[in-house]
Amino acid sequence: MTTQLPAELGASLDPAGPGTLERLHARLAAAAAEQHLLDVAYRTVDSPIGPLLLAATERGLVRVAFALEDHDAVLQALADRLGPRVLENPSRLDAAARQLDEYFAGSRHSFDVPLDFSLSRGFRLSVLEHLPQIPYGSTESYAQVALAAGSPKAVRAVGSACATNPLPVVVPCHRVVRSDGSFGGYLGGPDAKRTLLALEAA
Known part of the structure; x- marks a missing residue:
């Protein structure tokens, strides 16, 4: 039927x-x-x-x-x-x-959209809240970020916070590098991190 x-x-x-x-x-x-x-x-x-x-x-x-x-x-x-x-x-x-x-396109150096950090807590959240303070075109070491986030010895925890950043690019974990200047890991892969840092250095 x-x-x-x-x-x-x-x-x-x-x-x-x-x-x-x-x-x-x-x-x-x-x-x-x-x-x-x-x-x-x-x-x-x-x-x-x-x-x-x-x-x-x-x-x-x-x-x-x-x-x-x-x-x-x-x-x-x-x-x-x-x-x-x-x-x-x-x-x-x-x-x-x-x-x-x-x-x-290179015409914006920071983001001003509302952010919801509900996927992050504790020290990881402290790290994420610091990352936008790293100036466009600049980098900080994991140790520097640990100090700025209030736990100078928590260098590995900074790496973990960056690796699990739910808001990459907008919350710029790509600006965090190793103390020797090498890139370190990145959720989007090494090529993505290299591209972002090159864009900001241009």
Whole structure:
């Protein structure tokens, strides 16, 4: 048995209609945002270091993820940590996307979007709060960051905080290097860290 749809409804759901699904998705995302039904909104943006996943809560940008982290796995982790109502909603992240474009173009040296640090706690949070204070085009050693974060002996913990930074690029852990000037590790890989430092040195 088949059910006959009203002609106007059938037309509105016609998959051949240009942009139908996109419009429906946009309406759903807008309604969810207006009614505060979203736990996490996300979008992806292209960049010189590969596609970046941007995710935000109502408090602010909560996650920036590299492709090698597996964006689907990152979204699942966000759903587990922050709530299951996760929806692609590019307009919610327009400001962050625009500022990243400006940064990669060399015209922006710092970010001023609201940030949600709920994925970090304790000493790691202290490290992340210090990182934006490292000037654009400059670097600090892990030891210098440990001192600035209030635990001079916690050099390895600084490395761990940088390696698990949920907001790379925006919270610039790429500006932290070893005392001998070598790069050290980076969540996005050595090539990404080299690209970011070269961009800021230009």
